[in-house]
Amino acid sequence: MEFSFEVVKNDKKTRARRGVIKTAHGQIATPAFSPVATKATLKALDPKDIKKTGSQVVLGNTYHLYLQPGLRVISKFGGFAPFMGWAGPTITDSGGYQVSFLKDYSHKDENDRSGGIIRITDEGAVFRSHIDGGKYLLTPELSMEIQKILGADIIMALDDPESYDRTLKWEERSFTHWKKIKSKQSLFGIVQGGIDPKLRKKSLDFVLSMDFPGIAVGGKTIGADPKITAKALDTIVDLLPEDKPLHALGLGGGPEGIFEAVERGVDIFDNSSVTRMARTGLLFVYPQDGGKRENKFRVDIAKKKYKSEFDPVSKVCKCYTCQNFSMAYINHLFKSHEILAQRLATIHNVTFVNDLMNRTRESIEAGDFLALKSHWLS
Protein backbone atom coordinates (compact mmCIF):
# COMPACT_ATOMS: atom_id res chain seq x y z
CA MET A 1 0.00 0.00 0.00
CA GLU A 2 1.42 3.28 -1.03
CA PHE A 3 -0.73 5.20 1.38
CA SER A 4 0.30 5.66 4.95
CA PHE A 5 -0.20 7.98 7.84
CA GLU A 6 2.26 8.48 10.63
CA VAL A 7 2.20 10.76 13.61
CA VAL A 8 5.55 12.42 14.09
CA LYS A 9 4.75 14.28 17.25
CA ASN A 10 1.80 14.64 19.55
CA ASP A 11 1.11 17.87 21.34
CA LYS A 12 1.21 17.28 25.07
CA LYS A 13 -1.63 19.55 26.03
CA THR A 14 -4.07 19.05 23.18
CA ARG A 15 -5.01 16.56 20.51
CA ALA A 16 -3.00 18.49 17.94
CA ARG A 17 -0.51 16.32 16.13
CA ARG A 18 2.20 16.71 13.61
CA GLY A 19 2.11 13.95 11.02
CA VAL A 20 2.89 12.78 7.53
CA ILE A 21 0.54 11.34 4.96
CA LYS A 22 2.35 9.43 2.27
CA THR A 23 0.74 8.94 -1.10
CA ALA A 24 1.81 7.65 -4.48
CA HIS A 25 2.19 11.25 -5.56
CA GLY A 26 4.14 12.61 -2.65
CA GLN A 27 3.93 13.40 1.02
CA ILE A 28 1.69 15.73 2.91
CA ALA A 29 3.03 17.24 6.09
CA THR A 30 0.11 17.57 8.48
CA PRO A 31 -1.81 19.43 9.74
CA ALA A 32 -2.40 20.55 6.17
CA PHE A 33 -4.73 22.66 4.11
CA SER A 34 -6.02 21.38 0.80
CA PRO A 35 -7.14 24.17 -1.50
CA VAL A 36 -10.09 23.31 -3.67
CA ALA A 37 -9.85 22.72 -7.39
CA THR A 38 -13.44 21.69 -7.96
CA LYS A 39 -13.33 21.54 -11.74
CA ALA A 40 -9.68 20.52 -12.05
CA THR A 41 -8.54 24.09 -11.65
CA LEU A 42 -7.66 26.02 -8.58
CA LYS A 43 -9.45 29.03 -9.96
CA ALA A 44 -7.08 31.71 -11.25
CA LEU A 45 -3.94 29.66 -10.57
CA ASP A 46 -1.94 27.25 -12.68
CA PRO A 47 -0.02 24.34 -11.12
CA LYS A 48 3.17 26.35 -10.90
CA ASP A 49 1.33 29.01 -8.92
CA ILE A 50 -0.26 26.35 -6.75
CA LYS A 51 3.14 24.96 -5.90
CA LYS A 52 4.48 28.42 -5.07
CA THR A 53 1.65 29.01 -2.63
CA GLY A 54 3.02 26.12 -0.59
CA SER A 55 0.10 23.84 -1.36
CA GLN A 56 0.80 20.17 -0.86
CA VAL A 57 -2.45 18.73 -2.10
CA VAL A 58 -5.56 19.81 -3.99
CA LEU A 59 -9.15 18.60 -3.90
CA GLY A 60 -11.26 17.98 -7.00
CA ASN A 61 -14.93 17.17 -7.23
CA THR A 62 -16.77 14.11 -8.44
CA TYR A 63 -20.01 15.83 -9.31
CA HIS A 64 -18.47 18.57 -11.42
CA LEU A 65 -15.86 16.54 -13.26
CA TYR A 66 -18.29 13.75 -14.01
CA LEU A 67 -20.56 16.26 -15.74
CA GLN A 68 -17.76 18.20 -17.37
CA PRO A 69 -15.50 17.27 -19.10
CA GLY A 70 -16.72 13.73 -18.34
CA LEU A 71 -15.02 10.47 -17.63
CA ARG A 72 -13.94 9.67 -21.20
CA VAL A 73 -11.68 12.69 -21.26
CA ILE A 74 -10.36 12.26 -17.73
CA SER A 75 -9.60 8.55 -18.17
CA LYS A 76 -7.64 9.33 -21.32
CA PHE A 77 -5.35 11.45 -19.17
CA GLY A 78 -5.18 8.97 -16.34
CA GLY A 79 -6.94 11.16 -13.82
CA PHE A 80 -7.82 14.75 -13.10
CA ALA A 81 -4.39 15.56 -11.68
CA PRO A 82 -2.46 14.76 -14.89
CA PHE A 83 -5.29 16.41 -16.80
CA MET A 84 -4.72 19.69 -14.98
CA GLY A 85 -0.98 19.30 -14.85
CA TRP A 86 -0.72 18.86 -11.10
CA ALA A 87 1.91 16.35 -10.03
CA GLY A 88 1.22 16.27 -6.30
CA PRO A 89 -1.24 14.46 -4.07
CA THR A 90 -4.96 14.86 -4.63
CA ILE A 91 -8.29 14.28 -2.96
CA THR A 92 -11.74 14.01 -4.49
CA ASP A 93 -15.01 14.66 -2.80
CA SER A 94 -17.71 12.10 -3.48
CA GLY A 95 -20.55 14.36 -4.58
CA GLY A 96 -22.08 14.01 -1.15
CA TYR A 97 -21.96 17.71 -0.52
CA GLN A 98 -23.85 18.37 -3.77
CA VAL A 99 -26.54 15.95 -2.63
CA SER A 100 -27.41 18.38 0.13
CA PHE A 101 -26.36 21.62 -1.52
CA LEU A 102 -28.39 21.04 -4.67
CA LYS A 103 -31.50 20.56 -2.56
CA ASP A 104 -31.76 24.32 -2.65
CA TYR A 105 -32.62 23.81 -6.30
CA SER A 106 -34.98 20.94 -5.71
CA HIS A 107 -37.55 20.24 -8.37
CA LYS A 108 -41.23 19.96 -7.74
CA ASP A 109 -41.72 18.06 -10.92
CA GLU A 110 -39.47 15.77 -12.85
CA ASN A 111 -39.77 17.70 -16.09
CA ASP A 112 -38.14 20.81 -14.72
CA ARG A 113 -34.98 20.83 -16.80
CA SER A 114 -32.92 23.20 -14.73
CA GLY A 115 -30.17 21.80 -12.55
CA GLY A 116 -30.98 20.45 -9.13
CA ILE A 117 -32.10 17.49 -7.11
CA ILE A 118 -35.19 15.62 -8.27
CA ARG A 119 -35.31 13.19 -5.39
CA ILE A 120 -33.11 11.34 -2.96
CA THR A 121 -33.85 7.75 -2.12
CA ASP A 122 -31.88 5.06 -0.37
CA GLU A 123 -30.68 3.96 -3.79
CA GLY A 124 -29.09 7.30 -4.61
CA ALA A 125 -29.65 10.91 -5.61
CA VAL A 126 -31.54 11.67 -8.80
CA PHE A 127 -30.58 15.06 -10.12
CA ARG A 128 -30.39 17.15 -13.24
CA SER A 129 -27.16 18.65 -14.43
CA HIS A 130 -26.91 22.40 -13.95
CA ILE A 131 -25.00 22.47 -17.23
CA ASP A 132 -27.34 20.82 -19.71
CA GLY A 133 -30.34 19.55 -17.76
CA GLY A 134 -29.36 15.90 -18.23
CA LYS A 135 -30.78 13.47 -15.69
CA TYR A 136 -28.48 11.36 -13.53
CA LEU A 137 -28.59 8.95 -10.66
CA LEU A 138 -25.64 9.21 -8.30
CA THR A 139 -25.20 6.13 -6.16
CA PRO A 140 -22.42 5.18 -3.75
CA GLU A 141 -21.23 2.62 -6.30
CA LEU A 142 -21.16 5.16 -9.10
CA SER A 143 -19.30 7.66 -6.92
CA MET A 144 -16.62 5.01 -6.31
CA GLU A 145 -16.39 4.27 -10.03
CA ILE A 146 -16.12 7.96 -10.91
CA GLN A 147 -13.55 8.65 -8.24
CA LYS A 148 -11.49 5.71 -9.40
CA ILE A 149 -11.25 7.28 -12.82
CA LEU A 150 -10.62 10.73 -11.38
CA GLY A 151 -7.66 9.01 -9.77
CA ALA A 152 -7.12 10.96 -6.56
CA ASP A 153 -4.98 9.51 -3.78
CA ILE A 154 -7.68 10.10 -1.22
CA ILE A 155 -11.36 9.64 -2.01
CA MET A 156 -14.52 10.10 0.00
CA ALA A 157 -17.45 7.84 0.71
CA LEU A 158 -20.76 9.07 -0.65
CA ASP A 159 -22.85 10.53 2.11
CA ASP A 160 -26.02 12.50 2.51
CA PRO A 161 -25.06 15.27 4.92
CA GLU A 162 -28.69 15.90 5.77
CA SER A 163 -29.64 12.32 6.46
CA TYR A 164 -27.76 10.55 9.17
CA ASP A 165 -29.22 7.08 8.59
CA ARG A 166 -28.84 7.24 4.85
CA THR A 167 -25.21 8.22 5.26
CA LEU A 168 -24.55 5.02 7.19
CA LYS A 169 -26.07 2.92 4.41
CA TRP A 170 -24.30 4.77 1.65
CA GLU A 171 -20.96 4.57 3.42
CA GLU A 172 -21.25 0.83 3.78
CA ARG A 173 -22.02 0.48 0.09
CA SER A 174 -19.20 2.85 -0.76
CA PHE A 175 -16.83 0.71 1.25
CA THR A 176 -18.06 -2.57 -0.22
CA HIS A 177 -17.80 -1.30 -3.76
CA TRP A 178 -14.40 0.25 -3.14
CA LYS A 179 -13.18 -3.18 -2.01
CA LYS A 180 -14.84 -4.86 -4.95
CA ILE A 181 -13.18 -2.72 -7.60
CA LYS A 182 -9.85 -3.07 -5.82
CA SER A 183 -9.12 0.59 -5.92
CA LYS A 184 -5.66 1.51 -4.69
CA GLN A 185 -6.99 4.83 -3.53
CA SER A 186 -7.56 5.51 0.11
CA LEU A 187 -11.20 5.76 0.98
CA PHE A 188 -12.24 7.97 3.88
CA GLY A 189 -15.42 7.23 5.76
CA ILE A 190 -17.43 10.24 6.82
CA VAL A 191 -18.60 10.92 10.35
CA GLN A 192 -21.86 12.81 10.59
CA GLY A 193 -24.09 13.72 13.50
CA GLY A 194 -23.80 17.47 14.00
CA ILE A 195 -23.13 18.42 17.61
CA ASP A 196 -24.92 15.42 19.06
CA PRO A 197 -22.34 13.28 20.92
CA LYS A 198 -24.38 10.09 20.60
CA LEU A 199 -24.87 10.41 16.87
CA ARG A 200 -21.28 11.39 16.23
CA LYS A 201 -19.99 8.52 18.32
CA LYS A 202 -22.24 6.02 16.59
CA SER A 203 -21.17 7.36 13.23
CA LEU A 204 -17.51 7.17 14.18
CA ASP A 205 -17.87 3.63 15.54
CA PHE A 206 -19.49 2.61 12.30
CA VAL A 207 -16.67 4.09 10.23
CA LEU A 208 -14.05 2.49 12.46
CA SER A 209 -15.76 -0.89 12.29
CA MET A 210 -15.16 -0.95 8.55
CA ASP A 211 -11.52 -0.07 8.64
CA PHE A 212 -11.51 2.83 6.25
CA PRO A 213 -7.94 4.08 5.69
CA GLY A 214 -8.99 7.51 6.89
CA ILE A 215 -11.76 9.39 8.60
CA ALA A 216 -13.51 12.54 7.54
CA VAL A 217 -15.84 14.74 9.52
CA GLY A 218 -18.59 16.47 7.64
CA GLY A 219 -21.81 18.34 7.98
CA LYS A 220 -22.74 21.98 8.21
CA THR A 221 -21.50 22.22 11.79
CA ILE A 222 -17.94 21.79 10.50
CA GLY A 223 -18.17 24.70 8.15
CA ALA A 224 -19.97 26.93 10.61
CA ASP A 225 -18.53 29.33 13.09
CA PRO A 226 -15.46 28.23 15.07
CA LYS A 227 -17.34 27.68 18.31
CA ILE A 228 -19.80 25.30 16.70
CA THR A 229 -17.01 23.54 14.83
CA ALA A 230 -15.24 23.06 18.14
CA LYS A 231 -18.40 21.74 19.71
CA ALA A 232 -18.93 19.26 16.90
CA LEU A 233 -15.35 18.02 17.04
CA ASP A 234 -15.46 17.74 20.82
CA THR A 235 -17.97 14.93 20.43
CA ILE A 236 -15.39 12.62 18.87
CA VAL A 237 -12.06 14.01 19.91
CA ASP A 238 -11.37 11.43 22.61
CA LEU A 239 -12.47 8.54 20.47
CA LEU A 240 -10.21 9.09 17.50
CA PRO A 241 -7.67 6.43 16.58
CA GLU A 242 -3.98 7.31 16.56
CA ASP A 243 -3.21 5.65 13.27
CA LYS A 244 -5.75 7.22 10.95
CA PRO A 245 -5.76 10.69 9.48
CA LEU A 246 -8.71 12.91 10.19
CA HIS A 247 -10.00 15.14 7.41
CA ALA A 248 -12.39 18.01 8.11
CA LEU A 249 -14.60 18.57 5.11
CA GLY A 250 -15.17 22.21 4.28
CA LEU A 251 -13.64 23.48 7.47
CA GLY A 252 -14.50 27.15 7.80
CA GLY A 253 -13.99 29.95 10.22
CA GLY A 254 -10.65 31.23 9.00
CA PRO A 255 -7.63 31.03 11.32
CA GLU A 256 -9.81 30.70 14.41
CA GLY A 257 -11.65 27.72 12.97
CA ILE A 258 -8.38 26.16 11.91
CA PHE A 259 -6.85 26.47 15.37
CA GLU A 260 -9.91 24.95 17.01
CA ALA A 261 -9.88 22.07 14.55
CA VAL A 262 -6.17 21.34 14.80
CA GLU A 263 -6.41 21.43 18.56
CA ARG A 264 -9.00 18.66 18.29
CA GLY A 265 -7.00 16.36 16.10
CA VAL A 266 -7.79 17.46 12.56
CA ASP A 267 -4.92 16.50 10.28
CA ILE A 268 -6.10 17.83 6.97
CA PHE A 269 -8.95 19.95 5.72
CA ASP A 270 -10.27 21.54 2.59
CA ASN A 271 -12.12 24.78 2.23
CA SER A 272 -13.44 26.55 -0.83
CA SER A 273 -14.03 29.93 0.73
CA VAL A 274 -10.31 30.66 1.01
CA THR A 275 -10.23 30.99 -2.77
CA ARG A 276 -13.75 32.28 -3.21
CA MET A 277 -13.27 35.06 -0.68
CA ALA A 278 -10.07 35.97 -2.48
CA ARG A 279 -12.07 36.47 -5.65
CA THR A 280 -14.50 38.77 -3.88
CA GLY A 281 -11.70 40.84 -2.36
CA LEU A 282 -11.47 39.44 1.17
CA LEU A 283 -7.83 38.92 1.98
CA PHE A 284 -6.35 37.32 5.06
CA VAL A 285 -4.00 39.26 7.31
CA TYR A 286 -1.75 38.35 10.23
CA PRO A 287 -2.08 39.64 13.77
CA GLN A 288 0.85 41.96 13.03
CA ASP A 289 -1.25 43.52 10.27
CA GLY A 290 -4.25 44.02 12.51
CA GLY A 291 -5.87 40.65 11.92
CA LYS A 292 -7.94 39.49 14.87
CA ARG A 293 -10.91 37.39 15.78
CA GLU A 294 -13.28 40.34 15.40
CA ASN A 295 -12.37 41.05 11.79
CA LYS A 296 -11.94 37.35 11.06
CA PHE A 297 -8.33 38.07 10.13
CA ARG A 298 -9.26 39.65 6.87
CA VAL A 299 -9.49 42.94 5.03
CA ASP A 300 -11.84 43.89 2.23
CA ILE A 301 -9.31 45.18 -0.24
CA ALA A 302 -11.92 46.84 -2.46
CA LYS A 303 -12.83 49.34 0.24
CA LYS A 304 -12.14 52.98 -0.42
CA LYS A 305 -9.70 53.28 2.48
CA TYR A 306 -7.17 51.20 0.57
CA LYS A 307 -7.43 53.20 -2.62
CA SER A 308 -4.06 54.85 -2.23
CA GLU A 309 -2.42 52.63 0.37
CA PHE A 310 1.22 52.16 -0.49
CA ASP A 311 1.84 49.13 1.74
CA PRO A 312 1.20 45.53 0.76
CA VAL A 313 -1.80 43.63 2.09
CA SER A 314 0.44 42.09 4.73
CA LYS A 315 3.86 43.22 5.86
CA VAL A 316 4.56 39.75 7.17
CA CYS A 317 3.40 37.69 4.23
CA LYS A 318 6.01 36.26 1.89
CA CYS A 319 3.65 35.61 -0.99
CA TYR A 320 4.26 36.86 -4.50
CA THR A 321 1.42 39.35 -4.18
CA CYS A 322 2.63 40.93 -0.96
CA GLN A 323 6.22 40.98 -2.13
CA ASN A 324 5.42 42.89 -5.28
CA PHE A 325 2.20 44.87 -5.06
CA SER A 326 0.57 47.57 -2.98
CA MET A 327 -2.91 47.52 -1.53
CA ALA A 328 -3.72 50.46 -3.77
CA TYR A 329 -2.88 48.45 -6.85
CA ILE A 330 -4.92 45.44 -5.82
CA ASN A 331 -7.78 47.75 -4.84
CA HIS A 332 -7.58 49.22 -8.31
CA LEU A 333 -7.55 45.79 -9.96
CA PHE A 334 -10.70 44.85 -8.09
CA LYS A 335 -12.48 48.13 -8.74
CA SER A 336 -11.71 47.91 -12.44
CA HIS A 337 -12.57 44.20 -12.62
CA GLU A 338 -9.19 43.25 -13.94
CA ILE A 339 -8.53 39.55 -14.19
CA LEU A 340 -5.20 39.89 -12.39
CA ALA A 341 -7.10 40.77 -9.22
CA GLN A 342 -8.34 37.19 -9.02
CA ARG A 343 -4.92 35.72 -9.41
CA LEU A 344 -3.05 37.96 -6.99
CA ALA A 345 -5.77 37.68 -4.37
CA THR A 346 -5.93 33.89 -4.66
CA ILE A 347 -2.16 33.58 -4.44
CA HIS A 348 -2.23 35.61 -1.25
CA ASN A 349 -5.04 33.76 0.51
CA VAL A 350 -3.81 30.29 -0.36
CA THR A 351 -0.26 31.19 0.65
CA PHE A 352 -1.57 32.67 3.87
CA VAL A 353 -3.42 29.55 4.94
CA ASN A 354 -0.54 27.31 3.93
CA ASP A 355 1.82 29.50 5.90
CA LEU A 356 -0.51 29.35 8.88
CA MET A 357 -0.39 25.56 8.64
CA ASN A 358 3.36 25.68 8.38
CA ARG A 359 3.56 27.76 11.55
CA THR A 360 1.12 25.37 13.18
CA ARG A 361 3.27 22.36 12.31
CA GLU A 362 6.36 24.08 13.63
CA SER A 363 4.60 24.99 16.84
CA ILE A 364 3.53 21.40 17.43
CA GLU A 365 7.07 20.22 16.82
CA ALA A 366 8.34 22.84 19.22
CA GLY A 367 5.69 21.92 21.76
CA ASP A 368 4.07 25.32 21.92
CA PHE A 369 0.94 24.98 19.83
CA LEU A 370 -1.25 26.64 22.43
CA ALA A 371 1.12 29.58 22.58
CA LEU A 372 0.74 30.08 18.86
CA LYS A 373 -3.00 29.78 19.13
CA SER A 374 -3.26 32.31 21.92
CA HIS A 375 -0.93 34.69 20.11
CA TRP A 376 -3.43 34.75 17.26
CA LEU A 377 -6.63 34.69 19.22
CA SER A 378 -5.76 36.87 22.18
Next chain:
RNA sequence: GCUGGGAUGGCGGAGUGGACAAUCGCACGAGACUGUAAAUCUCGCGGCCGAAAGGCCUACCUAGGUUCGAAUCCUGGUCCCAGCA
Protein backbone atom coordinates in the same frame (compact mmCIF):
# COMPACT_ATOMS: atom_id res chain seq x y z
C1' G B 1 -29.38 83.56 -38.03
C1' C B 2 -33.17 79.82 -39.70
C1' U B 3 -35.31 74.79 -39.15
C1' G B 4 -35.85 70.54 -36.30
C1' G B 5 -34.72 67.72 -31.81
C1' G B 6 -33.62 67.82 -26.66
C1' A B 7 -32.83 69.21 -21.14
C1' U B 8 -35.15 63.56 -15.59
C1' G B 9 -31.36 61.41 -9.45
C1' G B 10 -23.35 60.82 -9.46
C1' C B 11 -23.72 58.94 -14.93
C1' G B 12 -26.54 56.56 -19.00
C1' G B 13 -31.49 56.21 -19.81
C1' A B 14 -37.27 54.94 -19.01
C1' G B 15 -41.67 57.52 -18.01
C1' U B 16 -45.23 61.79 -21.97
C1' G B 17 -51.86 64.31 -17.29
C1' G B 18 -53.32 60.71 -11.63
C1' A B 19 -51.04 53.82 -9.21
C1' C B 20 -43.98 58.73 -9.40
C1' A B 21 -39.50 60.08 -4.88
C1' A B 22 -39.76 58.37 -10.34
C1' U B 23 -38.63 51.09 -14.25
C1' C B 24 -33.73 49.55 -15.51
C1' G B 25 -28.38 49.54 -16.06
C1' C B 26 -23.73 51.55 -14.33
C1' A B 27 -21.22 53.83 -10.40
C1' C B 28 -21.30 54.16 -5.17
C1' G B 29 -22.25 52.10 -0.03
C1' A B 30 -23.20 47.91 3.38
C1' G B 31 -23.44 42.70 4.15
C1' A B 32 -22.77 37.52 2.92
C1' C B 33 -19.55 33.62 1.29
C1' U B 34 -17.09 27.36 4.60
C1' G B 35 -16.59 18.96 1.24
C1' U B 36 -17.68 25.90 -5.07
C1' A B 37 -24.02 26.00 -10.20
C1' A B 38 -19.99 31.73 -6.74
C1' A B 39 -14.66 37.05 -11.20
C1' U B 40 -21.01 35.40 -7.27
C1' C B 41 -25.26 36.71 -4.36
C1' U B 42 -28.33 39.98 -1.07
C1' C B 43 -29.63 44.73 0.55
C1' G B 44 -29.36 50.16 0.27
C1' C B 45 -28.87 54.34 -2.85
C1' G B 46 -33.09 62.82 -2.85
C1' G B 47 -33.41 64.74 2.54
C1' C B 48 -35.34 64.14 7.58
C1' C B 49 -37.88 60.90 11.45
C1' G B 50 -38.70 55.54 12.49
C1' A B 51 -36.65 48.98 14.47
C1' A B 52 -40.50 48.51 10.96
C1' A B 53 -45.05 49.78 9.00
C1' G B 54 -45.13 54.36 7.61
C1' G B 55 -44.89 59.79 7.88
C1' C B 56 -43.10 64.70 6.53
C1' C B 57 -40.21 67.88 3.25
C1' U B 58 -37.77 69.18 -1.41
C1' A B 59 -37.72 67.51 -6.44
C1' C B 60 -37.71 65.75 -13.46
C1' C B 61 -33.28 73.17 -16.72
C1' U B 62 -35.82 78.02 -15.22
C1' A B 63 -40.09 81.57 -14.53
C1' G B 64 -45.12 81.65 -15.08
C1' G B 65 -49.87 79.38 -16.61
C1' U B 66 -53.94 75.51 -17.47
C1' U B 67 -55.98 71.56 -14.21
C1' C B 68 -59.15 68.73 -8.52
C1' G B 69 -54.14 66.86 -10.02
C1' A B 70 -48.17 68.40 -14.11
C1' A B 71 -41.74 65.11 -14.97
C1' U B 72 -45.83 64.74 -18.49
C1' C B 73 -50.12 70.15 -21.54
C1' C B 74 -49.39 75.77 -22.77
C1' U B 75 -46.24 80.48 -22.80
C1' G B 76 -41.57 83.15 -21.99
C1' G B 77 -36.37 82.47 -20.87
C1' U B 78 -31.55 79.77 -20.60
C1' C B 79 -28.44 76.03 -22.41
C1' C B 80 -27.19 71.68 -25.63
C1' C B 81 -27.31 68.85 -30.33
C1' A B 82 -28.19 68.08 -35.71
C1' G B 83 -29.12 70.10 -40.58
C1' C B 84 -29.23 74.60 -43.47
C1' A B 85 -26.99 79.32 -44.20
